[in-house]
Amino acid sequence: MTSRSLPAREAGFTLVELTVVISIIGILTSLATVMLKRDRNAQDVAGVVAGRIGECVRLAQMSGPVRPDVAETGITARVRLVVDPASGDQQTLTLARLLENELPAHTAMWEDISTVVTGAGIRIVGYRNEAVLTQGDEPTDLLGSTSTLSIECFPDGTTVARTLYLEGAGGTERARVAVLPLTGEALVTGGW
Numbered sequence: 541m542t543s544r545s546l547p548a549r550e551a552g553f554t555l556v557e558l559t560v561v562i563s564i565i566g567i568l569t570s571l572a573t574v575m576l577k578r579d580r581n582a583q584d585v586a587g588v589v590a591g592r593i594g595e596c597v598r599l600a601q602m603s604g605p606v607r608p609d610v611a612e613t614g615i616t617a618r619v620r621l622v623v624d625p626a627s628g629d630q631q632t633l634t635l636a637r638l639l640e641n642e643l644p645a646h647t648a649m650w651e652d653i654s655t656v657v658t659g660a661g662i663r664i665v666g667y668r669n670e671a672v673l674t675q676g677d678e679p680t681d682l683l684g685s686t687s688t689l690s691i692e693c694f695p696d697g698t699t700v701a702r703t704l705y706l707e708g709a710g711g712t713e714r715a716r717v718a719v720l721p722l723t724g725e726a727l728v729t730g731g732w
Contacts, residue, residue, distance in 0.1 A: 559602055567595060567635075567654045582706045582715035583730050585662040589704060589717050590726035592633050592656065593691060596621045597724035599653070600693035603637060609646040610638075617692035620650070623664050624688045629709065631658045661709040664689070671718045672703040675731060679705040691719060699724045705732060 553561075570591050600618040605611075615638065622634045636650040658664075666679025667689060683689055693699050701721040707714050718727045 556602070563595065563599060563602070564654075570595075571654075571656050582662050582708050582713040583728060585658050586704075586706050586715035586717050586728040588656065588658070589633065589664070589706070590728050592621050592635065593693075593699070593717070593719055593724070593726040596635055596691065596693040597697055597699060599635065599637060600695050601697050603695065605695045606638060606648070607640045609643075610640050610648045613646060615648055616694060618695045619653075619693045621691045621693070622688055623683070623690075623704075625683070625685050629659070629661045629663060631663055632656070633658065662706055662713070664704050665707045666705045668703040668705075669701065670703065671701045671720050672716075673718055673727065673729075675729075677703075677732060679703075693724060697724050698722055 570588065596619050603618045606616055606618060617638065619635060619637050622632075622636060624632045624634065632655050634655045635653040637653050638648050639651050640648045664683055666682040668677070668680045689702075689704075691700060691702055699719055699721055702719045704717040704719070705714070706716065714732050715728060715730050716732055718729070719725075720727065
């Protein structure tokens with residue numbers, strides 16, 4: 541009777557590793573598309589913002605739940621998108637992932653994954669803490685030259701409800717992004 545030995549673990553990549561690589565390629569592709577297109581308008585930049593929010597939701601779902609001891613400290617988001625003023629007429633959109641510190645520590649830190657610069661004179665000028673789908677409203681909170689905005693994405697695919705208001709130089713060009721909290725979907729519309 542001959543015995544067959546099981547083969548050693550075959551070399552290759554896990555599904556998680558492949559998914560992370562595909563996500564990174566998607567981020568780089570969107571970044572390259574934005575950088576190559578010079579004539580951006582408010583709806584183009586709103587589309588980039590919506591894409592970043594979509595990537596935030598996907599990464600949060602892939603990363604799994606926050607460790608219970610860390611969640612007890614009030615941190616339940618897995619990934620976030622931070623809108624930060626940069627120099628001149630630019631803003632940065634940074635995706636950051638939550639990394640829990642090793643036990644026995646009950647803490648975590650945010651690690652930047654990728655950053656895109658909006659440029660082109662189009663800025664996120666304000667927001668509302670609700671998803672507004674109708675025309676005719678204005679932002680309730682304004683983003684100044686030193687204020688930041690964070691959109692948190694949770695492992696179950698949900699986000700915080702927000703409407704972001706984008707405006708071109710002189711206020712002649714406008715768009716908005718409504719973030720639906722239950723699905724994490726970001727909808728782009730022209731005008732306010």
